Amino acid sequence: MLIDFFLHxxxxxxxxxxxxxxxxxxxxxxxxxxxxxxxxxxxxxxxxVKDETHFDKFDRAFGEYFKGVEALPGMEALIPEEWLxxxxxxxxxxxxxxxxxxxxxxxxxxxxxxxxxxxKERHSGGSKWIGTGGTSPFGHGGTHPEGIRVGxxxxxxxxxxxxxxxxxxxxxxxxxxxxxxxxxxxxxxxxFARQGAPEELDLEGTIAGTARxxxxxxxxxxxxxxxxxxxxxFLDIGGSMDDHIRVCEELFSACHSEFKHLEYYYFHNCVYxxxxxxxxxxxxxxxxxxxxxxRYGNDYKLIFVGDAAMSPYEILQPWxxxxxxxxxPGATWLRRLTDTWPHxxxxxxxxxxxxxxxxxTSLIHNLMGxxxxxxxxxxLERGMRLLSK
Amino acid sequence: xxxxxxxxxxxxxxxxxxxNAAVTLQRPLLIKGEPGTGKTMLAEEVAAALGRPxxxxxxxSTTKAQQGLYEYDAVSRLRDSQLGEAKVADIGSYILKGVxxxxxxxxxxxxxxxxxxxxxxxxxxxxxxxxxxxxEFFVYETRQNVRARHRPAVFIxxxxxxxxxxxFLRRCxxxxxxxxxxxxxxxxxxxxxxxxxxxxxxxxxxxxxxxREIPGLKKKPSTSELLDWLKLLLAEDIPPEALHSKxxxxxxxxxxxxxxxxxxxxxLFERLxxxxxxxx
Ligand SMILES: Nc1ncnc2c1ncn2[C@@H]1O[C@H](COP(=O)(O)OP(=O)(O)OP(=O)(O)O)[C@@H](O)[C@H]1O
Ligand SMILES: [Mg+2]
Numbered sequence: 001m002l003i004d005f006f007l008h009x010x011x012x013x014x015x016x017x018x019x020x021x022x023x024x025x026x027x028x029x030x031x032x033x034x035x036x037x038x039x040x041x042x043x044x045x046x047x048x049v050k051d052e053t054h055f056d057k058f059d060r061a062f063g064e065y066f067k068g069v070e071a072l073p074g075m076e077a078l079i080p081e082e083w084l085x086x087x088x089x090x091x092x093x094x095x096x097x098x099x100x101x102x103x104x105x106x107x108x109x110x111x112x113x114x115x116x117x118x119x120k121e122r123h124s125g126g127s128k129w130i131g132t133g134g135t136s137p138f139g140h141g142g143t144h145p146e147g148i149r150v151g152x153x154x155x156x157x158x159x160x161x162x163x164x165x166x167x168x169x170x171x172x173x174x175x176x177x178x179x180x181x182x183x184x185x186x187x188x189x190x191x192f193a194r195q196g197a198p199e200e201l202d203l204e205g206t207i208a209g210t211a212r213x214x215x216x217x218x219x220x221x222x223x224x225x226x227x228x229x230x231x232x233x234f235l236d237i238g239g240s241m242d243d244h245i246r247v248c249e250e251l252f253s254a255c256h257s258e259f260k261h262l263e264y265y266y267f268h269n270c271v272y273x274x275x276x277x278x279x280x281x282x283x284x285x286x287x288x289x290x291x292x293x294x295r296y297g298n299d300y301k302l303i304f305v306g307d308a309a310m311s312p313y314e315i316l317q318p319w320x321x322x323x324x325x326x327x328x329p330g331a332t333w334l335r336r337l338t339d340t341w342p343h344x345x346x347x348x349x350x351x352x353x354x355x356x357x358x359x360x361t362s363l364i365h366n367l368m369g370x371x372x373x374x375x376x377x378x379x380l381e382r383g384m385r386l387l388s389k
Numbered sequence: 390x391x392x393x394x395x396x397x398x399x400x401x402x403x404x405x406x407x408x409n410a411a412v413t414l415q416r417p418l419l420i421k422g423e424p425g426t427g428k429t430m431l432a433e434e435v436a437a438a439l440g441r442p443x444x445x446x447x448x449x450s451t452t453k454a455q456q457g458l459y460e461y462d463a464v465s466r467l468r469d470s471q472l473g474e475a476k477v478a479d480i481g482s483y484i485l486k487g488v489x490x491x492x493x494x495x496x497x498x499x500x501x502x503x504x505x506x507x508x509x510x511x512x513x514x515x516x517x518x519x520x521x522x523x524x525e526f527f528v529y530e531t532r533q534n535v536r537a538r539h540r541p542a543v544f545i546x547x548x549x550x551x552x553x554x555x556x557f558l559r560r561c562x563x564x565x566x567x568x569x570x571x572x573x574x575x576x577x578x579x580x581x582x583x584x585x586x587x588x589x590x591x592x593x594x595x596x597x598x599x600x601r602e603i604p605g606l607k608k609k610p611s612t613s614e615l616l617d618w619l620k621l622l623l624a625e626d627i628p629p630e631a632l633h634s635k636x637x638x639x640x641x642x643x644x645x646x647x648x649x650x651x652x653x654x655x656x657l658f659e660r661l662x663x664x665x666x667x668x669x
Contacts, residue, residue, distance in 0.1 A: 019559050023414065032410045039406060046407040050558035052421060052565040201464070217471055219464065285604035291653075 002028075005065055009048065012061040016048045023047050037066065230261040232296055232341065234275070236306025237266045261300075265292060269310040270330030270364075271337060289333065293340050301387050302337060302344035305375070308364040309350070315363050334367050344368065345383045349375040390439050398427065398434040399569075399576045407564035408435060417521055417543035419558070422566030424548065425611030431566075432502035432544035441542070442495060445502045446488040448509045454516030457487040457503075458526050458535075480530050489520060493537040501541045507550040514557035522560060569612065571598065581616050582623070592632040593619060596642045600649070603658065610648040618647040 006021045024047045033039035041062060049058045202220040209218030265275040265287070274286040315330040326333075338344045346364060348355065352374040355361040365372045371386060373379035392408045394400035400408075408431070411418035420428045436443035446457055462483045470477045492501045506514060520526050524537035545561065547553065569577060571594060578590060593615070601609045610618075621644045622632075632642050641662055642648075649655045 015555070017559050023416065023562075027410050027414055030413055032413050033406065042403040042406045043410055046410060046418075046562045046564055050419065050553075050561065050563045055565065217467060 005044075008065045009058070009061050012057060012064075014049065014054055014057055014061060020048050230296070230300045231263070232292075232300045232302045233262065233264040234271065234302065234304045234306075234337075235264060235266050236304070237268060263296065263300075267306075269306070270314050271333045272326040272330060273328070273333070289337075293336065296341070298341055300341050300343075302341035303383075303387075304344070304346040304368075305349070306346070307348055307350045308346065308355075308361040308372070309358055310360045312359050312363060315360060315367075331363075331367055334364070338368065343387055344371065345387060346372040347375050347379065347383060348372055352379070392435050392438050395434050395438050397580060398430060399573060399580055401567075401573060404431075404564060404566065407562060411562040412439070412542045414562075415540045415542070417545055417561045419545045419547065419553075419561040419563045420566060421547050421549060421563075423568050423609070423611060425613040426566040426568060427612065428546040428566060429502070429504055432500055432504075432546075435542065435544065436500035439498075439500070439542075441497065442499045443502060444488050444492040444495075444499055444541070445504065447504045448506055448513070450508050450510070452509050452513070454509075454513050454520075455487075457489045457517070458520065459487050459490055459528060460485045461530050484528065484530060489526075490535055492541045493524065493535055495541070496538065498539040499541045501543045503543065503545045505548060506545050507547040507553070511551055511554075515554050518556055518560065574612070574615070577612060578615070578619065582619055585619070585623075586629065588629040589622065589627075589632070592629045593622065596632055597648065600645075600658070603661065606649075606654050606657065607651045608649075608654060614648050614650070618644060621647050 002021075002025065006016065009016050024044055027033070027043055027047060033043050044062075045055070045058055049055060200222055202222040205220030205222065206218060209220050210216065212218070265277060267275055271289065273289050275289055275292055276286050278285055315334075318327055318329050346368045348361070350361070355365060355372070361372075371383075373383035391405075392400075392412065393405050407418060410416075412435075420431060422428055432445075433443060435441075461480075462485060466477060466480070466483045476482045489501065492499045521543060524540050525535060527534050574594060574597075575590065578585065578594075597610060597615050597618075600606075625644065627643050641659065645658070646655065649658055
């Protein structure tokens with residue numbers, strides 16, 4: 001039943017929990033939705049997915065699970081029999097219903113189950129259920145009196161399903177699994193600075209003060225602790241970095257929950273006069289690096305993530321970039337950034353002992369004043385310790 | 390009773406479905422979405438539509454979870470004791486009821502709005518887990534257990550400034566209000582300006598959505614900005630042609646200051662227009 005759907009989501013690395021799954025069952029039981037797959041999509045998303053950055057992943061998983069399911073077998077796997085019966089009835093005329101009753105539900109359901117089993121055995125067999133165009137009782141839009149279609153309303157809608165539109169693709173910025181280690185290390189960045197408005201009663205101070213006042217109340221307040229760390233994350237994306245993108249994204253998703261302010265920008269190989277926020281629009285939505293330089297105060301901590309693997313020209317020569325016509329060399333930009341945000345480190349996903357063999361890596365290592373660390377738990381520890389100073 | 394939008398508030402099918410599911414199953418509904426997409430207004434409209442009283446709790450960076458339950462004003466009591474006031478003996482007179490307490494003791498089912506939960510400290514949502522689950526809490530000072538007479542429908546909004554803890558999220562239903570598409574936006578405008586000239590509406594939406602497409606804007610204009618702008622256009626009696634003539638892409642639309650409020654955005658926009666002119 002629904003369990004398969006739940007497991008499928010889990011396999012696709014959506015962070016769904018049993019608690020939420022039970023809530024979904026409860027909602028179905030309470031007839032929160034009519035019998036339509038479109039509504040089921042909205043309902044299950046509202047109950048199971050709590051972050052719009054996961055919507056795209058959900059859409060893909062949902063589409064995968066339900067592809068070809070407008071023919072019934074998939075739905076049968078999903079839905080309790082009673083629900084199914086009602087759904088089916090809604091889409092049949094009275095005459096058809098009568099005919100169906102005559103044939104018997106039992107027989108119909110039995111056939112489903114057989115077909116379903118068959119389909120499961122041959123995993124690719126899904127196409128058997130698609131486009132059977134009415135010759136099979138289970139094809140959709142069929143003329144056979146037993147031809148059943150559950151998401152029946154969709155005939156009047158555009159062919160593309162909501163979840164097929166992938167509207168949330170651009171919001172997907174997280175890879176959750178495996179981030180635990182990194183989270184631990186990033187926590188080092190939390191600095192509970194005592195700053196902000198006074199709002200906590202300083203009991204000891206008050207007692208001491210009151211005593212000194214010969215018993216007249218002398219209230220003392222002190223600022224409460226809060227997380228004040230602000231971070232700028234610059235991620236190298238594309239090109240030789242692609243191997244490391246996964247590690248990179250894990251770091252990125254881990255970061256999100258750790259800081260009060262976290263801003264991220266993408267660059268390619270080395271930083272020049274443009275950065276971007278959305279990699280798919282890197283050519284249309286460029287952001288002036290000067291703007292970024294002026295936007296964030298020097299209390300921000302700057303973290304680069306990149307393998308620093310490129311041609312030395314890209315660092316040292318004007319016009320050396322593979323992508324831009326950069327009037328100034330990458331080194332100038334790098335210096336400009338680290339001057340603005342002196343608390344800066346470079347995290348390198350490549351293993352540390354390989355750095356010395358690559359000229360560009362050594363160059364950047366030097367430009368960073370040696371503050372380059374490998375993207376391992378230990379490297380992070382070292383980097384974060386330096387940043388917290 | 391089911392919620393299906395109102396004559397003041399335009400909804401889409403997925404939003405009403407999420408609202409009704411949350412109300413039926415008595416789970417808090419977390420609402421996210423771009424600024425101005427009607428997150429705050431939703432709770433007000435649901436309360437009105439279901440005929441329930443609304444209790445609003447607007448969160449600031451200094452708000453503590455405890456304040457939603459009650460506050461013990463120990464400082465006043467201490468002060469009063471020094472002045473020898475009689476009421477000092479009754480600790481109850483220094484207990485101030487919070488929004489949730491008020492909702493819990495409401496004689497009818499109510500709606501609670503926890504607005505902009507992401508403004509608070511990271512721990513804030515965690516501190517409310519039990520209260521939102523069980524809809525009860527204990528007042529230590531008076532040894533009193535406060536329990537909801539009716540579970541209120543809880544709406545929580547967030548602008549994504551901070552991530553919310555997983556344990557909290559698991560207890561909520563979630564809906565992300567997409568930025569309205571053209572059709573939905575037309576309906577929203579219609580609610581606010583019934584009988585607007587179709588030509589003006591068409592041109593205004595054209596300008597509005599085009600503006601939103603400009604890469605690199607710090608603050609994309611939102612629904613409220615569009616509505617403000619339309620109000621100005623109407624007040625100044627600007628004709629539709631003045632907004633956007635097809636052959637003249639390089640004209641600055643009138644009163645665009647209502648749409649772009651950030652100075653840098655205005656500069657960026659004017660620079661783009663200037664470039665467009667030169668390229669003609
Ligand atoms: N769906 C809608 N129907 C009618 N009016 C709307 C709708 N959405 C937004 N508006 C208008 O936009 C204004 C802003 O809405 P609201 O304050 O609820 O947005 P919000 O999402 O809470 O914004 P913020 O994130 O800035 O708090 C409303 O007062 C209303 O006039
Ligand atoms: Mg609001």
